[in-house]
Amino acid sequence: xxxxxxxxxxxxxxxxxxxxxxxxxxxxxxxxxxxxxxxxxxxxxxxxxxxxxxxxxxxxxxxxxxxxxxxxxxxxxxxxxxxxxxxxxxxxxxxxxxxxxxxxxxxxxxxxxxxxxxxxxxxxxxxxxxxxxxxxxxxxxxxxxxxxxxxxxxxxxxxxxxxxxxxxxxxxxxxxxxxxxxxxxxxxxxxxxxxxxxxxxxxxxxxxxxxxxxxxxxxxxxxxxxxxxxxxxxxxxxxxxxxxxxxxxxxxxxxxxxxxxxxxxxxxxxxxxxxxxxxxxxxxxxxxxxxxxxxxxxxxxxxxxxxxxxxxxxxxxxxxxxxxxxxxxxxxxxxxxxxxxxxxxxxxxxxxxxxxxxxxxxxxxxxxxxxxxxxxxxxxxxxxxxxx
Amino acid sequence: xxxxxxxxxxxxxxxxxxxxxxxxxxxxxxxxxxxxxxxxxxxxxxxxxxxxxxxxxxxxxxxxxxxxxxxxxxxxxxxxxxxxxxxxxxxxxxxxxxxxxxxxxxxxxxxxxxxxxxxxxxxxxxxxxxxxxxxxxxxxxxxxxxxxxxxxxxxxxxxxxxxx
Numbered sequence: 001x002x003x004x005x006x007x008x009x010x011x012x013x014x015x016x017x018x019x020x021x022x023x024x025x026x027x028x029x030x031x032x033x034x035x036x037x038x039x040x041x042x043x044x045x046x047x048x049x050x051x052x053x054x055x056x057x058x059x060x061x062x063x064x065x066x067x068x069x070x071x072x073x074x075x076x077x078x079x080x081x082x083x084x085x086x087x088x089x090x091x092x093x094x095x096x097x098x099x100x101x102x103x104x105x106x107x108x109x110x111x112x113x114x115x116x117x118x119x120x121x122x123x124x125x126x127x128x129x130x131x132x133x134x135x136x137x138x139x140x141x142x143x144x145x146x147x148x149x150x151x152x153x154x155x156x157x158x159x160x161x162x163x164x165x166x167x168x169x170x171x172x173x174x175x176x177x178x179x180x181x182x183x184x185x186x187x188x189x190x191x192x193x194x195x196x197x198x199x200x201x202x203x204x205x206x207x208x209x210x211x212x213x214x215x216x217x218x219x220x221x222x223x224x225x226x227x228x229x230x231x232x233x234x235x236x237x238x239x240x241x242x243x244x245x246x247x248x249x250x251x252x253x254x255x256x257x258x259x260x261x262x263x264x265x266x267x268x269x270x271x272x273x274x275x276x277x278x279x280x281x282x283x284x285x286x287x288x289x290x291x292x293x294x295x296x297x298x299x300x301x302x303x304x305x306x307x308x309x310x311x312x313x314x315x316x317x318x319x320x321x322x323x324x325x326x327x328x329x330x331x332x333x334x335x336x337x338x339x340x341x342x343x344x345x346x347x348x349x350x351x352x353x354x355x356x357x358x359x360x361x362x363x364x365x366x367x368x369x370x371x372x373x374x375x376x377x378x379x380x381x382x383x384x385x386x387x388x
Numbered sequence: 389x390x391x392x393x394x395x396x397x398x399x400x401x402x403x404x405x406x407x408x409x410x411x412x413x414x415x416x417x418x419x420x421x422x423x424x425x426x427x428x429x430x431x432x433x434x435x436x437x438x439x440x441x442x443x444x445x446x447x448x449x450x451x452x453x454x455x456x457x458x459x460x461x462x463x464x465x466x467x468x469x470x471x472x473x474x475x476x477x478x479x480x481x482x483x484x485x486x487x488x489x490x491x492x493x494x495x496x497x498x499x500x501x502x503x504x505x506x507x508x509x510x511x512x513x514x515x516x517x518x519x520x521x522x523x524x525x526x527x528x529x530x531x532x533x534x535x536x537x538x539x540x541x542x543x544x545x546x547x548x549x550x551x552x
Contacts, residue, residue, distance in 0.1 A: 305458040313407055342428040379412045381434040381454035
């Protein structure tokens with residue numbers, strides 16, 4: 001059976017061009033960037049070239065980029081590193097209610113250490129209102145962190161607006177751009193971003209590389225102490241193959257981002273339009289302010305895990321925010337934050353497209369999914385006609 | 389139990405059962421119906437039984453389920469119908485969650501509650517049959533019924549805010 005991958009928001013395959021760029025750094029160019037000899041020098045040059053590429057991509061300076069091991073590490077570093085380095089200024093951090101668990105859990109941990117956390121809610125489209133951020137800022141606030149694009153529902157947040165408010169008040173603004181970096185333009189200067197997280201494997205680079213943009217002059221403690229790599233901000237032997245791959249992936253995104261976005265937007269429109277024809281369904285996330293690769297819908301009185309597994313039997317890979325698929329058996333905090341009812345949240349399905357998604361794959365999904373929904377509702381005690 | 393199961397991964401038997409569940413649907417004029425679970429938590433299981441007499445003993449002649457829920461919930465629903473169909477009521481009541489789990493070749497730990505739900509649905513269906521027919525309810529069955537109802541109330545209370 002042909003496999004159709006529609007879970008790109010989770011992770012993506014590495015582009016062949018990236019593999020090619022990486023290969024020599026897995027073999028002959030293996031040096032440690034901290035070594036003085038030829039081998040070290042070669043690696044160091046590759047590292048700094050990579051830094052140049054990714055910094056230019058978001059209009060930052062090379063010395064403002066720290067390579068990390070993952071977006072999770074970048075987000076942990078920001079929350080903990082900013083909180084501890086700016087204690088004398090204040091102890092208050094603002095985040096949104098729809099952040100990725102690595103932000104939520106870091107914030108929870110900081111709360112245990114005595115810091116104060118405010119969570120800002122979202123509207124029914126999963127959108128943060130910048131005014132709510134403004135109103136939540138106190139003279140003790142040191143950091144505001146709002147993700148650029150939701151990994152679950154794809155809503156694009158008003159990052160520029162929030163950035164302007166924070167800059168005006170002299171508060172650091174961080175955005176987790178894991179789902180937007182490489183997909184829509186980011187300009188850290190224009191958007192007044194102080195700290196930014198991005199990930200390699202979401203943009204067809206290898207796993208095990210992330211980045212953290214830290215605007216020059218910002219006080220931040222490192223998470224990892226050691227040999228002082230990455231300007232003392234992230235000790236660890238530098239993962240050169242992954243970073244070279246990440247930079248190559250960024251280079252490709254820079255060239256292809258615009259046309260790719262337009263192509264995916266068309267497929268997105270087709271998917272949403274046709275899937276909303278299913279009775280008792282609805283769109284999760286914003287209808288307009290939405291990343292082009294994300295489709296997330298609820299189908300009342302279906303259960304997400306069952307949907308995903310049925311689709312898998314037809315070779316289609318998607319994901320869900322349903323409670324039953326999570327390790328905690330709690331439904332997605334993002335869907336709950338948008339005010340979905342339980343019977344809607346349980347039946348949510350995320351379809352995320354990418355570089356190799358073809359229209360005929362979308363057509364196949366459109367043929368199969370309504371059948372699956374019908375069957376799941378057939379087995380259920382809640383009959384479709386009861387909810388029309 | 390086999391050790392190869394890890395959380396989040398289903399056995400082949402679970403997946404096969406989920407793909408082709410047995411005995412789903414309604415029984416019109418069922419002799420007993422067991423309704424367990426809660427829409428807010430995501431699992432709702434309804435079991436219908438038809439009872440008849442064989443050699444002087446009451447047996448479960450037919451059993452069907454309707455389930456809203458995850459892969460595990462649908463699989464445990466199907467397997468419990470297989471386990472008790474044709475059995476005497478007395479024997480059916482001996483079915484445990486471990487029988488259900490074993491018949492599926494194992495379940496991830498986090499899904500064990502689905503096996504409990506299946507057994508509870510059966511207990512409730514049999515209790516309903518006794519109750520509806522004015523039969524005297526065995527002490528043990530009455531006790532189990534009470535516990536299931538109590539757990540139901542707790543869950544409904546817990547999710548009240550969210551469900552409104």
